Amino acid sequence: MYHSRRKFIHHAGKLVIGAGILGSLPLELIAAQRRYISPNDRIGVGVIGCNGMGFSDLQSFLKNSACFCAALCDVDSNVLNRRKLDLEKAGLTAPKLYKNYQDLLADQAVDIVIIGTPDHWHCLQFLDALSAGKDVYIEKPIGNSIAEIRAMELASARSGRVVQVGQWQRSLPHLEDAHQYMRSGKLGRIRTVKAWAYIDWVSAVPKAPDGPVPAGVDYDLWLGPAPKRPFNPNRFHFNFRWYWDYAGGLMTDWGVHLIDTVLQFMEPEMPQSIMASGGKMAFLNDAQETPDTLTAVYNFRDFNLIWEHTLGIGIGNFNRPQGVAFLGENGTMVISRADWEVIPHHKNIEAVPSQKSQGASGLDLHVQNFLEAVAVKEPEAAKASIGIGARVGIVSQMGNIAYRSGQALHWDAEKGKFKEKEANGYLRREYYNGYKLLSEK
Template sequence: MKNIYVNRRHFLKSASASLALSTLGPGGLDVIFQEKPYRVGLIGTGWYGKSDLFRLMQVAPVEVISLCDVDKNMLTEAAQLVSQRQKSGKSPRLYNDYRKMLAESELDIVLIGSPDHWHALQTIDALKAGTHVYVQKPISVDVMEGEAMLAAARKYNRVVQVGTQRKSTPHLIEAKKNIVDKSMLGKISHVEMCCYYHMRANGNPPVQPVPDFLDYEMWTGPAPLRPYDGLPHRRWWRTFMEYGNGIMGDMCIHMLDTVRWMIDLGWPKKISSTGGIYVQKEGKSNIADTQSAVFEYDDLNCVWTHRSWGTPADPEYPWAFKIYGEKGTLKASVMKYEFVPQGGGTPIQKDVIYEREKYPEDLKEKDIELHAAPATRLHMLDFLSAIKNGGRPVADIEEGHISTASCILANLSMQTQRPLVYDHQKRQIVNDREANGLLQRSYREPWIHPDPKNV
């Protein structure tokens, strides 16, 4: 029981412990810590895959059984780091093909940190193998993938937590509880969301031989096979629509998902979007550098804007959302929130919580987002609580699907140049045959697109 005690004591010292206890409900930490460690596998050992895994290892007893990646160098490095952090000191089994990993390893939990175009197949296969899944956002690259993932989660009765950890960000939980839920905003009738980060990779690297340590065929999987022009890891793959949904699918999903959680919104009634490549035309990138979208609800529009060039509209909130109510405005980002009451009164502000002193190992971790680490730890605890109790996590696959699909539909609206209305019960866009044909992307052989009616 020693490991359990250490984890429990260590977590209770953290600044976000009280939030976790209130979120987890009756039983508190007893629903998390258990004598038998969870057996864990990770698919995709890059930057955020490792980050998610390390946060899980910090808050609960786990044994990392297996790692999978198509990049041998990345896989070897991850294995070394994991063996150093594991209390057992054991090195995990290493795999190139996630299907073999799922077949050979009896796992309780699978974390998926692969690029977006792999999320659907890997999640569904992991669910079929009997595991619970933590999958990074966005959950899918097309709407029908998301429908199939949701159907699979329900069919196999497993917990799927999506990596939209803003819902577990301590200062945002506080903003929802103390500002929104107490009706300090009054009637809410407008929301603005934005991202002005210069995050769009836009180079012109030459086509080159695929290095021996990378299985580029397996990396590409069901996506179109682009000529190899350098390691796709981190920012490069995200600059191509072949593998994702641009800045809309990467950054808007976080803010839209958070806003929906904050003010209890479901599917938008109508979605429209315009944009394109207006400025950064010189490189290979084919994602929009400029885009706006409107997600329409009853008496409420949620408006998104991104630019990967120029200056932010509000330098203090370059990636953020602003909720406008008749009694005041709530501005919020990953770094802080600020409530400004209408007509005077005292503003309320709260900054992000760091846990450097409680988790000093964070300071030595390469490329860690220190501001996001407490949120991811809470997100993992919520995930484990749902596994233990048989309930739904705060970022359940259905919520992740709504947020992801809404962003995908915004891209389809931009592509078709008209508003779209999605009927999620019928899984089709209303009165638009052309747009319906875009709900499912073509898969490269031999991969087969999942069918939500038969997962």
């Protein structure tokens, strides 16, 4: 029965996804290409946090005709009403609207939950979604601390639910081709890997005074387990990611994507040591807390990983704004979301010219993979399962901890903590406002 269900989901999404090969589709075009599906075969999707990526994820789900938007949840009623209007204008079913995510989880019409909230809310909402019996598509990074990530991985294993982390580069066909080339051994022994994100489309965040909470916003619910602070527009919506209370800056925003490719291709054990250096070097006096410029060096047993990120500069290594380079003894493989190529070092290896990304978007393919895993109830069929998201989430957190502690750190894999006592204070984030992590209850 499950395999026939998987076949049904595959074919229900094939027409609409195929139409999106050249890029994202407006909602109106998605709606126009959806096919009629019997109510008995429909999959209700609920979105928690629908201002940014949560709504982008939903649009990919709606490219599969079996999916419909059953509910939207956001602490900002302005966002809720705008998203509902977006769906109605496209001729799609109007969803139920919730301000408190617990009410959405109690909705029996919701089968799958998309978590697109700021990072500091991911863990609690994920744990509650699993407890409510939902399959979960969660935006990266999965958690905001190593302790949260461990709790999420454990709860997921116990639940048996299907989880997909939004590390959608795992579903890009050209990266799968590059992975096959890596396995051929032609590059020779790899001793150094570089991963980087150079972001010039994010500008400085000018300092702004605290002010009144905007009408329609439940600010206490937005803060949740984060420290109680006066409302400041700089910390709200997109810019939350530049503040330690809620996120980890570019290291956890982009690092989880690119470092994940390193872990996928190299399959290493956890790093033995980590050191990091950086700071506010692009926008010296703006309001951001997290470093806009950072270099982190991870020593794995067989190779070093060098991570670089910076704001205000748009071109990085190998003339690419973001990417991963595997430096082998025979040649270097350079990978980005757009392409991959091989640059030879010796005559005994041939150059591979740029192999461009082709086909449907990585996000669309990632969502389709998740739906097929849900159909057969196989958590490990998800290409970015909870274990994959947890592993790269922890490694990215390590880089931030090395930076914030100002120390060269050494990881004790057996004990699951650093050998440096001071750094272990960063393994867990304190919860406020009466919230507790499940393992603390």
